Amino acid sequence: MLRVGVMVSGGGTNLQAILDAVDAGKITDTEITVVISNNPGAYALERAKKHGIEALCIFPKDYENRDAFNEAFLNKIDEYHLDLIVLAGFLVKIPAAMIEKYEGKIINIHPSLIPSFCGVGFYGLKVHEAALERGVKVTGATVHFVDSGMDTGPIILQKAVKVQDGDTPEVLQRRVMEQAEWILLPQAIQMIAHNQIAYHRRGGEKA
Ligand code: GAR
Numbered sequence: 001m002l003r004v005g006v007m008v009s010g011g012g013t014n015l016q017a018i019l020d021a022v023d024a025g026k027i028t029d030t031e032i033t034v035v036i037s038n039n040p041g042a043y044a045l046e047r048a049k050k051h052g053i054e055a056l057c058i059f060p061k062d063y064e065n066r067d068a069f070n071e072a073f074l075n076k077i078d079e080y081h082l083d084l085i086v087l088a089g090f091l092v093k094i095p096a097a098m099i100e101k102y103e104g105k106i107i108n109i110h111p112s113l114i115p116s117f118c119g120v121g122f123y124g125l126k127v128h129e130a131a132l133e134r135g136v137k138v139t140g141a142t143v144h145f146v147d148s149g150m151d152t153g154p155i156i157l158q159k160a161v162k163v164q165d166g167d168t169p170e171v172l173q174r175r176v177m178e179q180a181e182w183i184l185l186p187q188a189i190q191m192i193a194h195n196q197i198a199y200h201r202r203g204g205e206k207a
Contacts, residue, residue: 002030002193005082007090008037010124012044013177014088014109014185019051021186030193034080038092060092070095077102084192087146088185091123099148104199106146107192109185111176113158114142118151128169128176137163139172141180143188145199154202156191157184 006015015035021027035048035055048055058076063069074097077085087094087108094106110118110127116136117127131139140160147153159180163172191197 002083002189003033003081004030004084004086004189005034005036005077005080006032006048006086006088007092008035008042008044008088009039009091010042010044010089012042012047012089014181015044016047017182018086018088018186018189019047019053021190027186027190028193030189033082036076038090044089070097074098074101084189086185086189089124093150094146096148099146103147103201104145107143107156107188108146108151108153109181110142110144110151111139111173111181112142113138113140113160114144114151114155118142120150122151125169125173128172131163132167132169132172139163139176141176141184143184147202152202154200156188156197159184 006018008015018027019032022030022032032053035044035053037045037057038060040057040059045055045057058073060069063072074095077098083105085102085106087106099106112118112127112131117130122130138160140158142158143156145153145156161176161179
């Protein structure tokens with residue numbers, strides 16, 4: 001049984017896609033052990049609770065400084081003995097100590113075809129605003145392992161989505177979610193649960 005912790009900051013539609021995929025038997029041999037948010041108001045926490053899953057918030061402002069928050073966050077994660085940490089719209093930079101300890105066990109969903117529209121400052125709606133601004137005809141989503149950079153880790157899955165005339169960032173965001181994100185993220189978890197993907201550090205030897 002793969003023990004999965006899902007990290008969230010907002011609405012949690014990707015979390016919902018994971019929960020639905022578990023219920024539908026599309027993700028097997030997997031338990032969603034805990035959902036953790038940095039944002040006490042995240043609707044994702046309600047989604048988890050409705051599903052009978054432990055849901056908690058670790059709020060950065062409750063800590064004296066970033067280091068104290070990072071330490072508390074890592075300690076919290078350790079408590080659950082997770083095999084996989086899924087960043088599903090989690091807008092906090094993962095502390096270096098956590099990346100080191102959980103290397104190859106953290107994955108992220110990003111709403112573009114990496115390496116386009118990714119890195120510092122590209123999150124949520126901003127990604128789609130930038131894609132429309134650039135005038136790309138195709139965008140999409142990427143699931144990747146998390147390494148010490150921002151959206152730089154090894155890519156697991158990608159799916160392209162067409163941009164249509166008259167798209168607003170909101171319309172495009174929804175299409176990318178429906179046609180790519182909500183499919184790819186459950187698929188990646190199922191692959192990891194069944195050892196169908198191995199982590200290899202980019203440009204280096206196997207971790
Ligand atoms: C999703 O579109 C996800 O890809 C994005 O935030 C949204 C969260 O929505 N993540 C990033 O931009 C990370 N850089 P959700 O809370 O409804 O799943």
